[in-house]
Amino acid sequence: MKIKFLPFAAVAFVLFTGGCATMQPGPTAVDTSREVESLARRFPPGAKAPTDAEIVALLKASFKDSPSAKLDRLDQTPLQMACTEASRSGKPLDEKLRDGLQAAALASVKYPADGKYLGDWKRGKAIAQNGRGLQYTDKVGDVAGGNCYACHQIDKKEIAHGNIGPSLTGYGKLRGQTEPIVKYTWARIWNSHSFNACANMPRFGDAGILTEAQIKDVMALLLDPESPVNQ
């Protein structure tokens, strides 16, 4: 028999952070090609379709309330409710509903009072890497990260990036620093639903995940000409 001394943790580390993968931009909406089942197969005799209220009640009975993650996280906002249904049914939102939700999201955006949109890209880099925040295992008041790399390619040198969102490599170089671009990017990070009601990107400002100062720093990471993202 062979005895191999392979550092397991090292392999795990490599698989987690290294490895090569094709880097195509990811799709952004939930797949709608679900199997279409006949009603008879879906509901055999005696089986009832669960109601939304029943689901919320069951979910609430399935979690522990704690100061860092309370049970009210299971109470859906109107947007969450509408987007749940859209992704489950595969049907896009009704246009009027969508426009209303996007307008409300855009109205939630707080622009910096001092008019300064860009902070320090070096700090922004660390925030984009940091995946902590708002989990039940975190403590109330812990500083959260943006975890941007979980979903985006940003600095080309960082190969451990996800693809749920589009690549942001060269973001500032490609788009420039005009006021509309700067304001759009701020609003996108503050409340991504302003531009796509059911976008799969967290509301970093609106949900209180990042502070205003932190958002300025990730703004600089994307837009500052000195940032590695724009080299």
Added chain:
Amino acid sequence: MKKIFVAAILASLAFPLTAQDVQKQIDRYRELLADGNPAELLEMRGEDLWKQKRGPKNASMEACDLGLGAGKVAGVNAVLPRYFADVDRVMDLESRIVHCEVTLQGFTMAELTKRPHSLNQSERQTDHEALTAYVVGQSRGAKVNLPQSHPKERESFLRGEKMFFFKGGPYDFACATCHGVDGQRIRLQDLPNFQKADNAQRAFTTWPAYRVSQGAMRTMQWRLLDCFRQQRLPEMEFLSPASIDLITYMGVKGKDGTMDAPAIKR
């Protein structure tokens, strides 16, 4: 022989992280997978536990009915969760194991559900993890085919489906946010798309799994606890109704897959 091999791997966990050549490491890792899975040790411990007389009633688990009849262990994970008439509800494998420890052996629910998952690689795996490893291992090669003819089995699936798409919490995530699109990755981790039969089959048939990054075998209940953490929902209760319905949903989606668990994962 296998024990020596596994011990060597476990001992090597303490090595510093020096890996540079990514591809070479991945190749070695693959080679290793073919050789042996540390979960096999845990399966052996679980088998001993299963057959031992334990608890206030000094009974073994051998009379436990896991869904294919009392005392039948082979293949059960391929038909669970399912409806059990004695409790008039749908149960997943882990709920049923705990149920038998209560009814046959006389343990209390409270003591069994207090700490079902070991904390990290420095801690011994729990009896619950060992028993689960053993039972699941006896389903290797079985074709996944969850029964769906009882109304309660179908309702469990329908609820699980709704829960899978339920967006909530401060990040507005649903399971479907991360597991509803082809070819999605978080960092470098591939995310199975449960709307695709082959993805769902692979995911369902390879859990529980030995997690190399944690040096421990993790059960399906743990997998859900950890995904709900990433979803930024509160802490999931062990054996909660949501966990059972979601496992039913994933199992039905993974129909016709071939059980190959406990598997080994990053």
